[in-house]
Amino acid sequence: MPVSLSTTASLYDRVRRVIPPIEWPAFTDDIEAIFALKRKRNAVILAHNYQTPEIFHCVADIVGDSLALARKAMAVDADIIVLAGVHFMAETAKLLNPGKTVLIPDLGAGCSLADSITASDVRLMRQRYPGVPVVTYVNTSAAVKAESDICCTSGNALAVVESLGASRVIMLPDEYLAKNIAAQTKIEIIAWKGHCEVHERFTPADIRELREAHPGVTVLAHPECPPEVVAMADFAGSTAAMSDYVGRHRPARVVLMTECSMSDNVAVKHPDVDFVRPCNLCPHMKRITLANIRTALEENRHIVTIDPDIAERASRAVERMLAI
Ligand code: 13P
Numbered sequence: 001m002p003v004s005l006s007t008t009a010s011l012y013d014r015v016r017r018v019i020p021p022i023e024w025p026a027f028t029d030d031i032e033a034i035f036a037l038k039r040k041r042n043a044v045i046l047a048h049n050y051q052t053p054e055i056f057h058c059v060a061d062i063v064g065d066s067l068a069l070a071r072k073a074m075a076v077d078a079d080i081i082v083l084a085g086v087h088f089m090a091e092t093a094k095l096l097n098p099g100k101t102v103l104i105p106d107l108g109a110g111c112s113l114a115d116s117i118t119a120s121d122v123r124l125m126r127q128r129y130p131g132v133p134v135v136t137y138v139n140t141s142a143a144v145k146a147e148s149d150i151c152c153t154s155g156n157a158l159a160v161v162e163s164l165g166a167s168r169v170i171m172l173p174d175e176y177l178a179k180n181i182a183a184q185t186k187i188e189i190i191a192w193k194g195h196c197e198v199h200e201r202f203t204p205a206d207i208r209e210l211r212e213a214h215p216g217v218t219v220l221a222h223p224e225c226p227p228e229v230v231a232m233a234d235f236a237g238s239t240a241a242m243s244d245y246v247g248r249h250r251p252a253r254v255v256l257m258t259e260c261s262m263s264d265n266v267a268v269k270h271p272d273v274d275f276v277r278p279c280n281l282c283p284h285m286k287r288i289t290l291a292n293i294r295t296a297l298e299e300n301r302h303i304v305t306i307d308p309d310i311a312e313r314a315s316r317a318v319e320r321m322l323a324i
């Protein structure tokens, strides 16, 4: 049964602050079809905070940062999980709920961090630093997770590093996240040279210019930003932590040093907050659209599969993280 016109009108109410009325009719056909397909196929859509508002606020059943998506994927009861996000997130959902069909609407939705390291790189790091535990960011392939002791996200990295009882820890592959965590702990962190292509572009000069142009603006940064940027921000945290910060502190004016759709998605919930938007687009996140979510459900594609040996070892590292 298609979603009714009154339902699409009420959906538009959610996003009217960030989607102009002239653009909305272009979305309604796909939204109606996706609602019907979710019911027919017993599917749920998990969407990351960087998805566009018509996905995030209108068709997603579960939204959040990588940590929340991993936790909630584990508890999904439906037959099919469509991951509106990037490939490593879909793999993580499959690792944690292997009995479900996990679909990623576009196989090209990758990540510069996941592409920066291979499983054999991790084995070489272990040879170079024998006995030093390996903490791997979830923004990696299942094959890389399988070589790790434990995973982390930007939401729990410090707690994970400190949980190991080691004086030295290898932290892969995000150099900036590793340095930002190193600034908060006495544990020695050995980093890799991976970078997020979205966050590495923010500079201290950007923050100086923003503060000059918008006196009093609150600056929030993702910990994938360079340490000099994080040091100048008022707060640094995962996408969920930034969103919570806005909800808790209600700054009159805020800038989120992160992916563009974040501000749209948070702005929808906080009409009283003024968002300044010098953002950078993630080309991988932006590969996911209403149209390819619809096709994913219609054609059952692209099914995420993981080699059983890799899956067993990788899920151990992810589950160890979730136990913290
Ligand atoms: P979060 O875990 O903070 O949602 O970040 C994921 C990500 O890809 C940031 O670039």
Ligand code: SF4
Pocket: 086, 110, 111, 112, 113, 114, 139, 196, 197, 198, 199, 224, 259, 282, 283, 284, 285
């Ligand atoms: Fe990867 Fe950066 Fe895109 Fe996040 S924003 S998915 S870390 S490339």
